[in-house]
Amino acid sequence: MNDTDHLTGENRLPQGRTDELRVELGGRGYPIIVQCDAWDSVVNRVRQSLPDLTHTLVVCDEAVRQRWGNPLVEGFGETGRCDLFTVPSGEPSKSLESLGRLWDWMLASGADRRSVVIAVGGGVVGDLAGFAAATYARGIRLVQLPTTLLSMVDSSVGGKTGINLAGGKNLVGAFWQPSLVVIDTATLRTLDDRGYRGGLAEVIKYGLIEDADFFDWLEANADHLLARRDDVVARAIMTCCRIKAAVVADDERETSGRRAILNYGHTFGHAIEATAGYGVFTHGEAVAIGMAMAARLARSLGRIGDEFVARQDVLLTACGLPTRWPEADPQAMVPVMKKDKKVAHALLRFVLPTRIGHVELVACDSLPEIEAAILACR
Ligand SMILES: NC(=O)c1ccc[n+]([C@@H]2O[C@H](COP(=O)([O-])OP(=O)(O)OC[C@H]3O[C@@H](n4cnc5c(N)ncnc54)[C@H](O)[C@@H]3O)[C@@H](O)[C@H]2O)c1
Ligand SMILES: [Zn+2]
Numbered sequence: 376m377n378d379t380d381h382l383t384g385e386n387r388l389p390q391g392r393t394d395e396l397r398v399e400l401g402g403r404g405y406p407i408i409v410q411c412d413a414w415d416s417v418v419n420r421v422r423q424s425l426p427d428l429t430h431t432l433v434v435c436d437e438a439v440r441q442r443w444g445n446p447l448v449e450g451f452g453e454t455g456r457c458d459l460f461t462v463p464s465g466e467p468s469k470s471l472e473s474l475g476r477l478w479d480w481m482l483a484s485g486a487d488r489r490s491v492v493i494a495v496g497g498g499v500v501g502d503l504a505g506f507a508a509a510t511y512a513r514g515i516r517l518v519q520l521p522t523t524l525l526s527m528v529d530s531s532v533g534g535k536t537g538i539n540l541a542g543g544k545n546l547v548g549a550f551w552q553p554s555l556v557v558i559d560t561a562t563l564r565t566l567d568d569r570g571y572r573g574g575l576a577e578v579i580k581y582g583l584i585e586d587a588d589f590f591d592w593l594e595a596n597a598d599h600l601l602a603r604r605d606d607v608v609a610r611a612i613m614t615c616c617r618i619k620a621a622v623v624a625d626d627e628r629e630t631s632g633r634r635a636i637l638n639y640g641h642t643f644g645h646a647i648e649a650t651a652g653y654g655v656f657t658h659g660e661a662v663a664i665g666m667a668m669a670a671r672l673a674r675s676l677g678r679i680g681d682e683f684v685a686r687q688d689v690l691l692t693a694c695g696l697p698t699r700w701p702e703a704d705p706q707a708m709v710p711v712m713k714k715d716k717k718v719a720h721a722l723l724r725f726v727l728p729t730r731i732g733h734v735e736l737v738a739c740d741s742l743p744e745i746e747a748a749i750l751a752c753r
Contacts, residue, residue: 382661392411392606396615398532403552407532407620409613411605412561414443418450421518424555430456432486433476434504436496438464439522440503443562447520451493453741458484462500470505471547477507483484491516491538491554497523498530502548505536509551513691515688517553523563524574524608525659528581528615531556533623534554550628558616560609575600575661575694576640581615581668583687584639585622587732589614594686636734639726640666643749646708647700656697663696664703664752672739672748673727683731703753712745 390409396644422540431451435444440461451457460480462468481490492515494504501519508517519531537548542643563571571644578600582590592614599607619637626633646663649655656664670684688698712723722738723745729735739745 388730392609395607396613396620398552398616399624400552403534405539405552405554405556406452407556407558407616409553409558410560411609411737412559414559414561416446417520417557417559418688421451421491422454423556425518426456426518427489428429428491430484430486430490431458431493432481432484432490433457433459433493433495434500434507435461436464436522437461437499439565440494442565443522444558447493447495457748458486462496462503464499466499466539469544471501471538471540472651473503474538475506477503478511481507481511486511486515486579487525488512488515493518494519494531495520495522497526501526501530502536502545502639503538505534505553505575506553507546509536509549514551517551519556519744521556521558523566524563524571524612527558527563527612528574529577529619530669531558532616532619534627541637556616558612559607560612563603564610569657569660571603572601572695573657576659576663576691576696578611578615579687579690579694579696580637580662582616583666583728583731584726585618585634585732585736586614587730589618590686590690590731592725593604594690594693598692601694622724632736634728635736639728639734640669642712642725643668643708644709647703649711650704651700651702651705656700660697663691664700667698667752668748669690669725669727670746672725673729675744676727676737676739676741676745678727678729678737680731683728684733699752701753703749705749708749709745 387572394409396407433448446749448457448459492508494501505517508515521527521531534550534552536543537729540546582593596607622634640662644662647661647664670687673679674684689700722740726734727737
């Protein structure tokens, strides 16, 4: 075992347990494979899914290159051409400069329409490599191999790709569905605790927005999740992917409003990230506090009662996530929220629950109520 492993032996499953689902998007549909500790089999899985594979372009986060990227490059190289591009870790890599370097490298590698981009890393690499795949030669195939919990349950599924501009996040991009997603829980072993827990905030979000039984199950399994028990983590990931896949199948391009439910906690959360300053909270931590605020707003609007708020707080806390921010400042946060993309016709809109397992997109222009929800989480 590598000395950076965060998982002890007894928490591992026998290798190779696999589950599979399909994102139903007609001709653009694709499988999502969730497997326990079988990284050695990834190359074969990709080959089985894409039998005409001759040239792979592995785009890999620097932090995972040695442990998780190199074995893939070796494996793909055994029967075909394989080139490796390493992306420096962190959000700044989702930039036009990185994208330009990646495009140039693809050209220099002799990439053509039949080449396949393999994204190995978290959401940063998935979004960047995905957008490169969407645009190079007007679009080539993409395989997502997510290595953070957040990217496993969120960014690798659904086809949103893109980069940031100096003026804001995710401002340039494309909908470009992958041909295959393979999620292997083994890769989570090298992820640090804070990064892992951030992903748990999104996992909990899925229970809250869409699946009350899943929320019950999360409550019962919070300890195992926090301890990263392989089978429990794999089952949670599968459930989240199933929910995201269904939402995406209903509303691939975010036109009906259905896809917006995935933003529960995110209107407050983005304002928390923006006003706290870079590095204070991870995205998942900000979403956890954002869900705490959204639940309080929903309660003050009479949509839910105390029990919802309490159960949500308890589960977030049990998963090592914050539900409060003593420095939260409505005067700073509300202007940011007004710039959020869910503002329609100058009205603020929030994804708010009516019960565990159900949320709705609600217009709310009552500033006192919004401010009170923020202050309630200080
Ligand atoms: N496309 C979508 O639908 C979508 C959805 C949600 C978020 N996103 C985007 O995803 C990005 C955030 O994703 P993220 O949280 O995965 O961040 P990330 O890709 O920056 O990864 C977080 C950190 O973990 C490191 N890392 C990755 N895998 C690791 C592993 N297995 N072991 C050790 N370290 C590892 C990375 O180097 C990085 O430092 C944001 O840019 C966000 O906009 C996109
Ligand atoms: Zn999120």
